Amino acid sequence: MDARALSEFGRRDWETDTDHEPVRFAMIGLGWWTREEAIPATEESDRCETTVVVSGDRDKAADVAEASANAETAVTYEEFHDGAATDEYDAVYIATPNAKHVEFVESAAEFGKAVLCEKPMEATPERARRIVEACEGEVPLMVAYRMHTEPAVRRARELVAEGAIGDPMLVHGSMSQDLLEIFSNPDQWRLDPDLSGPGASVMDLGIYPLNTARFVLDADPVEVSALARSDGEAFSDVPDEVATFEVRFDDGTLAACSASQNANRSSHLKVVGTDGEVSIEPAFFDRQSRQFELEVNGTRAAVEPEQVDQMLEEFDYFAHQVRTDRDLYADGRHGLVDIETLHAIYESAEQGSVVEL
Amino acid sequence: MDARALSEFGRRDWETDTDHEPVRFAMIGLGWWTREEAIPATEESDRCETTVVVSGDRDKAADVAEASANAETAVTYEEFHDGAATDEYDAVYIATPNAKHVEFVESAAEFGKAVLCEKPMEATPERARRIVEACEGEVPLMVAYRMHTEPAVRRARELVAEGAIGDPMLVHGSMSQDLLEIFSNPDQWRLDPDLSGPGASVMDLGIYPLNTARFVLDADPVEVSALARSDGEAFSDVPDEVATFEVRFDDGTLAACSASQNANRSSHLKVVGTDGEVSIEPAFFDRQSRQFELEVNGTRAAVEPEQVDQMLEEFDYFAHQVRTDRDLYADGRHGLVDIETLHAIYESAEQGSVVEL
Numbered sequence: 001m002d003a004r005a006l007s008e009f010g011r012r013d014w015e016t017d018t019d020h021e022p023v024r025f026a027m028i029g030l031g032w033w034t035r036e037e038a039i040p041a042t043e044e045s046d047r048c049e050t051t052v053v054v055s056g057d058r059d060k061a062a063d064v065a066e067a068s069a070n071a072e073t074a075v076t077y078e079e080f081h082d083g084a085a086t087d088e089y090d091a092v093y094i095a096t097p098n099a100k101h102v103e104f105v106e107s108a109a110e111f112g113k114a115v116l117c118e119k120p121m122e123a124t125p126e127r128a129r130r131i132v133e134a135c136e137g138e139v140p141l142m143v144a145y146r147m148h149t150e151p152a153v154r155r156a157r158e159l160v161a162e163g164a165i166g167d168p169m170l171v172h173g174s175m176s177q178d179l180l181e182i183f184s185n186p187d188q189w190r191l192d193p194d195l196s197g198p199g200a201s202v203m204d205l206g207i208y209p210l211n212t213a214r215f216v217l218d219a220d221p222v223e224v225s226a227l228a229r230s231d232g233e234a235f236s237d238v239p240d241e242v243a244t245f246e247v248r249f250d251d252g253t254l255a256a257c258s259a260s261q262n263a264n265r266s267s268h269l270k271v272v273g274t275d276g277e278v279s280i281e282p283a284f285f286d287r288q289s290r291q292f293e294l295e296v297n298g299t300r301a302a303v304e305p306e307q308v309d310q311m312l313e314e315f316d317y318f319a320h321q322v323r324t325d326r327d328l329y330a331d332g333r334h335g336l337v338d339i340e341t342l343h344a345i346y347e348s349a350e351q352g353s354v355v356e357l
Numbered sequence: 358m359d360a361r362a363l364s365e366f367g368r369r370d371w372e373t374d375t376d377h378e379p380v381r382f383a384m385i386g387l388g389w390w391t392r393e394e395a396i397p398a399t400e401e402s403d404r405c406e407t408t409v410v411v412s413g414d415r416d417k418a419a420d421v422a423e424a425s426a427n428a429e430t431a432v433t434y435e436e437f438h439d440g441a442a443t444d445e446y447d448a449v450y451i452a453t454p455n456a457k458h459v460e461f462v463e464s465a466a467e468f469g470k471a472v473l474c475e476k477p478m479e480a481t482p483e484r485a486r487r488i489v490e491a492c493e494g495e496v497p498l499m500v501a502y503r504m505h506t507e508p509a510v511r512r513a514r515e516l517v518a519e520g521a522i523g524d525p526m527l528v529h530g531s532m533s534q535d536l537l538e539i540f541s542n543p544d545q546w547r548l549d550p551d552l553s554g555p556g557a558s559v560m561d562l563g564i565y566p567l568n569t570a571r572f573v574l575d576a577d578p579v580e581v582s583a584l585a586r587s588d589g590e591a592f593s594d595v596p597d598e599v600a601t602f603e604v605r606f607d608d609g610t611l612a613a614c615s616a617s618q619n620a621n622r623s624s625h626l627k628v629v630g631t632d633g634e635v636s637i638e639p640a641f642f643d644r645q646s647r648q649f650e651l652e653v654n655g656t657r658a659a660v661e662p663e664q665v666d667q668m669l670e671e672f673d674y675f676a677h678q679v680r681t682d683r684d685l686y687a688d689g690r691h692g693l694v695d696i697e698t699l700h701a702i703y704e705s706a707e708q709g710s711v712v713e714l
Contacts, residue, residue, distance in 0.1 A: 169599045169620040172529050172613065176629055225582045227603045227611050227711070242526045244603045244613040246584045254584050256529065256601040256613035263526040264634045264652065268627070272533055277621045295621065353710035354584070 009292075009305045010151040012313070020323040023114070025315075026052035026089035027071075028080065028104050029096035030064050037286070038093055041311035043069045047319035052089045054080045080104070086111045091322065093144075093315075097195040098203065099123035105141070106134045114140040114322045116315075120207050120342060121335035123197035128339040132332035142318050142328035143335035147212045147284065149313035152292045152305055156271065156278045157216045164296055166275030168217055171247075171255035173209025173270070175284045176201075176263035186234035190261065197339075198346040199228070199240040206243060206259035206345065208284040211330075211338050212269055213257070216278075219249035221341045223356045228349035232262055245345045286310045366649075366662045367508040369670070377680035380471070382672075383409035383446035384428075385437065385461050386453035387421050394643070395450055398668035400426045404676035409446045411437045438464045448473060448679065450501075450672075454546035455554050456480035462498070463491045471497040471679050473672075477564050477699060478692035480554035485696040489689035499675050499685035500692035504569045504641065506670035509649045509662055513628065513635045514573045521653055523632030525574055528604075528612035530566025530627075532641045533558075533620035543591035547618065554696075555703040556585070556597040563600060563616035563702065565641040568687075568695050569626055570614070573635075576606035578698045580713045585706035589619055602702045643667040 025042055027034050027050050042048040052073045055061035061074035075084045081103070091114035094104045101122045108115050115135055121143045122128040135141035147153045160168055179200070180186055189195035190204050197203045214220060226245035235241035242260040249255065268281040276296035282288045292303040321328050337357075344355040382399055384391050384407050399405040409430045412418035418431035432441045438460070448471035451461045458479045465472050472492060478500045479485040492498035504510045517525055536557070537543055546552035547561050554560045571577060583602035592598035599617040606612065625638040633653035639645045649660040678685050694714075701712040 165621065169617050170531065170533060170601070170615045172531055172615065172625070174527065174529055174613070174627070174629070176527060178631070223584070225584060225603065225709075225711075227580070227582060227605050229605070229609055229611065231609060242611055244527070244611040246582065246601045246603060246613070248584050248586070252586055252588060252599075254586065254599055254601040254615065256531070256603070256615045258527045258529065258611065258613045258629075260526050260629070263629045263631055264522065265655075266627075266629050266634050266652075268529070270531070270623075270625070272531070272615075272617070272620045272623050274535070274620055277623050295623075298622070352582075354582075 006303065009155060009303060010308055013154065014317055015320060017320060017324050020047065022047055022049045023091050023319040023322055024049055024051040024089045026054055026080070026085070026092045028054040028092055028094045030055040030060055031095060034093070034095045035064060037311045038095060039068055041309060041315050044309065044312050045316055045319070048315045052085050081107045083111060090114060091116060094118055097189040098197050099127070099195045102127045102130045105131045109134040109139045112139060116142050116144055116318050118144045119211070119335060120197065120203055120339055121332065122339060123195070125336065125340050125343055128336045132336055135332055140322050140328050141332045143330045143332065144314060145211055145215070145330050146286065146310040146314045147208065148215055148330060149317045150310055151308060152280050152290050153212060153216065155292065156280060157218065159278050159294060160216055160271060160273070161218060164294070165271065165273030165277055168251065168253045168271055168273045170272040171213045171217070171253060171270065172268065173213055173255060173283070174258045175205040175208045175267040176258070176260040177205065177265045178263065179261035180234055191234060191238055193237055198343060200235065200238040201240040201259040201261045202243050202245065202345050203342055205261065206245065206257060207338055207342060208267065209255070209257040209259070209269060210247065210341060212283070213247065213255050216271055217249055217251060217253055219251040219253060220337055221247045221357050222250050223248045223354050224341060224344045224348050225354045226345045226349040235262065239346065239349060243349060245348070247341070363660065366512060366660060367665055370511065371674055372677060374677060374681050377404065379404055379406045380448050380676040380679055381406055381408040381446045383411055383437070383442070383449045385411040385449055385451045387412040387417055388452060391450070391452045392421060394668045395452060396425055398666060398672050401666065401669050402673055402676070405672045409442050437461070440468060443468045447471060451475060454552040455560065456484070456552045459484045459487045462488045466491040466496045469496060473499050473501055473675050475501045476568070476692060477554065477560055477696055478689065479696060480552070482693065482697050482700055485693045489693055492689055497679050497685050498689045500687045500689065501671060502568055502572070502687050503643065503667040503671045504565065505572055505687060506674045507667055508665060509637050509647050510569060510573065512649065513637060514575070516635055516651060517573055517628060517630070518575060521651070522628065522630030522634055525608065525610045525628055525630045527629040528570045528574070528610060528627065529625065530570055530612060530640070531615040532562040532565045532624040533615070533617040534562065534622045535620065536618035537591055548591060548595055550594055555700060557592065557595040558597040558616040558618045559600050559602065559702050560699055562618065563602065563614060564695055564699060565624065566612070566614040566616070566626060567604065567698060569640070570604065570612050573628055574606055574608060574610055576608040576610060577694055578604045578714050579607050580605045580711050581698060581701045581705050582711045583702045583706040592619065596703065596706060600706060602705070604698070
C-alpha cells in the first residue's frame with residue numbers, strides 16, 4: 001500500500017497560486033442548486049464570493065441576498081441585462097434552465113465578465129455556438145463540469161493517461177435518479193423541451209457518463225447509437241424517461257451508457273483496458289462516499305477517498321485560473337462537442353440508426 | 358440483517374428429490390473446459406457421472422478416459438455418430454466449437470439420449486433451429502447457461518420478480534477477457550467465423566450479459582443496436598475484438614452491454630429499477646468471489662455469498678430434472694432466441710442501424 005498516494009489522492013494538482021483577490025460572482029438563476037450548493041461553496045471559499053444575486057423574481061432575489069453572507073445586491077434578469085451592478089461582480093455563474101443560458105452569457109461578455117456556465121451549456125448546438133462566439137477572444141468561459149475537478153475522476157484520468165490499465169477498450173457509465181421524487185411538481189423545466197432541449201434524461205444526466213468518459217479517456221465521440229423510451233405521463237413531452245446510448249470515441253474506445261429520470265438514484269463509471277480497469281461508484285452525484293477501484297494485472301485496490309465539496313473545488317479552480325490568467329477547462333468548444341453529441345443521441349434514438357459526428 | 362436469508366442464499370430452490378440413479382454422461386469435445394470443469398463436476402456429483410468421453414482425436418479421448426474417475430470408454434466422433442457405446446450413457450454434454458453442435462445433438466436425439474448443449478447453442482439461427490427440431494418431443498434438451506443455476510443470479514431474479522426494486526428500467530452488463538493470454542495460439546476456433554459464428558466477443562462473452570439480463574428480468578429482446586471494432590491482427594477475421602450493444606426488452610427495460618476478447622478480465626451486472634437496484638460483480642466468470650448488492654429505497658446491503666461450483670450446480674440441476682421428468686430450463690427455444698439476438702447484434706453493428714427481432 002502506498003500511504004503517500006492515499007494522502008495525496010485529493011490534491012488540487014491544478015493549484016499553484018494560493019493567494020489572490022477573491023473573484024466576486026453574480027449568481028444567475030436562483031434554483032435549489034444555486035442556493036444550496038453554489039452560493040454556500042462561494043461562502044466556504046477564500047477564492048470566491050457571491051456579491052450579486054440575479055433572478056426573474058425580484059422578491060426571490062431579495063430573499064436570497066438577505067440569507068447570504070456577502071450578497072448585498074439583488075437584481076432582476078432585466079436589470080442584469082441592462083448592466084445593473086456591473087462594478088460589484090467580476091464573473092457570472094449561470095444556472096438557469098438550459099435554454100436560458102445564452103442571453104446571460106452574451107450580456108456578461110458584453111460587460112467583460114468571466115463566465116462559469118452550467119452544463120449542458122445550452123439546449124441546442126446553434127445556441128451553444130452563440131456562447132462560444134460571444135466569449136472567444138473576449139472573456140474567460142468555463143462550462144461547469146464538476147467531475148473535472150473531482151479528485152476521483154482526476155486520478156482516473158491520470159491513471160489512464162499513464163497507461164496503468166493499458167489501452168482503454170470499454171467504458172460503462174450510468175446515471176439515474178427519481179426526478180419526480182426530488183421535485184414533486186412535474187411541471188418543471190427538465191421535462192419541457194422548450195427549456196431543456198430535446199429531452200430530459202440524456203440532457204440532464206446522460207451528459208455525466210458521456211462527458212466524464214471524454215475527460216477520463218481524453219478522447220472525443222465520433223459516432224453514437226441510442227435507444228429511448230417514455231411511458232410515464234410526466235414524461236409525455238420528452239422521449240427519454242429512460243435511455244441507453246453507445247459512443248465510439250476517436251481513440252477506438254466504445255462506451256455503453258444509460259440515463260433515467262425515473263429510476264433509483266444510481267451512478268457508476270468503469271473503464272476497462274487491456275491490462276486493467278478503473279471504476280468509480282457511485283460516480284456522479286455530489287455529497288456521496290465514492291468507491292474508487294483500480295485493477296492492474298489481476299491485483300485490485302479499493303480506495304474510499306475523503307469527500308470533497310465538488311462545487312467548492314469547481315469554483316476555486318475557476319477563480320484560480322481566472323486570477324492567474326490561465327486557460328479554463330472545459331472551454332466552450334469542449335462544451336459544444338457535448339451538445340452536438342447529445343443531439344446526435346436523440347437523433348439516433350428517433351431514427352433508429354447510428355449518427356456520426 | 359436477516360441471518361436466515363444469508364444461510365439460505367445458496368439454496369437449490371429447484372431441488373425436490375435427493376436420491377436417484379446417477380445420469381451417465383458422454384462428454385463430447387474434450388477441450389480444457391470439459392477436462393477441467395465439466396468432468397470434475399460430474400466426479401464431484403452424486404447425481405452424475407462421466408462414463409464415456411468423445412473426441413475427434415482417439416489418443417486424446419483415451420488419455421482423458423485414463424485420467425478420469427469413471428470414464429471407461431473412449432470413442433471418436435465418428436464412432437459416436439455410428440452409435441458406439443450407447444448402452445453406457447444416458448445423456449450427452451456437448452462442448453465442441455459452436456458450429457459443431459448440431460450433428461452431435463441430432464445423433465444423441467436419434468439414440469434417445471438427453472442433451473446438455475453448451476451455449477451459444479450453435480453458430481447460426483438455422484443450425485440452432487435444427488437442434489430444436491431434433492429434440493422437441495423426442496429427448497430432453499437443455500442449453501448450458503451456468504448463470505441459471507448460480508445462486509447469486511437466482512436471488513437477483515427472485516428479487517426482481519417480487520418487485521423488490523420496483524419496475525426494472527435499466528440493465529448494465531459487461532464481460533471481457535484476454536483471450537490470447539488464456540490461449541496463446543491465435544489459431545483457435547473462437548476467432549474463426551466458420552466455427553464460432555459471426556464473431557468472437559459477442560458470441561462467446563456478450564451472450565452472458567444478454568442472457569443473464571433475460572433471465573433476471575424474465576423478458577425477451579425486441580430490438581438491438583450495436584457498435585463493434587477489430588484492430589488487432591488476431592481479430593482480423595471477426596468484427597468484434599470489442600463491442601457494445603443495447604437491447605430493448607419486451608417489458609420496456611433497456612440494457613447497455615459490452616464484450617471484449619482483448620481486455621482485462623472483468624464482468625458486472627446491474628439492474629436498476631424505480632425503487633432500487635441489484636448488482637453482481639464480478640458476475641460471469643466461475644471460481645470468483647462475487648459481491649451481491651441490493652439497494653432498496655436508499656438502503657444498501659452487500660453480500661459475499663459462499664462460492665458454488667457452477668458446473669456442479671448445472672449438472673446436478675440437469676440430472677435432477679431429467680430423473681424427475683421435469684422440464685429443463687433453458688430449453689432449445691430459449692437458446693434459439695439468443696442465437697437470433699446475437700446475429701441481430703452483428704447485423705446492427707455491420708449496417709449501423711437498430712435491428713428488430
